[in-house]
């Protein structure tokens with residue numbers, strides 16, 4: 750999707766300090782404390798930490814955070830123009846349990862301690878269809894190893910995409926890297942079991958709404974980090 754450059758977009762991002770964490774590395778291993786303080790809760794508050802990678806315009810993470818106030822929500826996004834829209838949505842409902850990180854996903858290991866994250870969502874990640882670009886796909890094994898590091902044992906990665914090539918590649922990478930797959934569907938919105946799936950299967954992203962509008966099938970899978978041993 751082509752987005753027009755917004756003049757002064759960087760300065761505009763800085764107008765959302767409540768929802769944009771500019772130095773995420775300083776909270777490594779301390780995200781629960783960060784959120785508890787932000788929400789005026791006791792620092793001992795143990796809530797799950799959920800992370801969306803490539804939030805785009807932010808409909809998914811904002812809806813999930815609003816619907817699940819019992820969890821803390823973190824999103825990572827590199828492109829300023831879409832991040833600005835995600836931040837505007839967070840401000841509109843004064844999100845107490847959500848923050849966004851303006852960074853490259855490659856740097857996740859700098860921001861999260863081992864096992865700190867309870868779940869990762871990958872929604873409509875860039876497909877990088879050319880084979881020579883396959884290492885850029887967010888489900889390439891180098892990325893899966895980073896995710897495994899920061900995820901708690903037994904926790905999950907929830908993946909949705911419209912791109913069959915990326916989906917098949919991802920399923921192979923998950924299996925090669927020892928993740929356990931379930932809820933694998935090649936057409937989520939026609940899936941009989943859909944209502945039994947997690948809320949993340951029901952809440953649509955901006956890309957998803959567009960593809961569903963075009964009658965394109967959405968693929969989805971859950972990959973679980975197996976305990977070592």
Ligand SMILES: C[S@@+](CC[C@H](N)C(=O)[O-])C[C@H]1O[C@@H](n2cnc3c(N)ncnc32)[C@H](O)[C@@H]1O
Pocket residue numbers: 802803804805806825826827828831852853854855872873874875954955956957
């Ligand atoms: C195809 S869009 C999907 C956006 C949103 N998840 C949706 O479904 O509507 C992919 C998003 O991931 C972001 N992205 C891709 N690679 C990234 C990276 N390495 N670090 C941070 N963001 C990235 C892009 O900027 C883009 O906004």
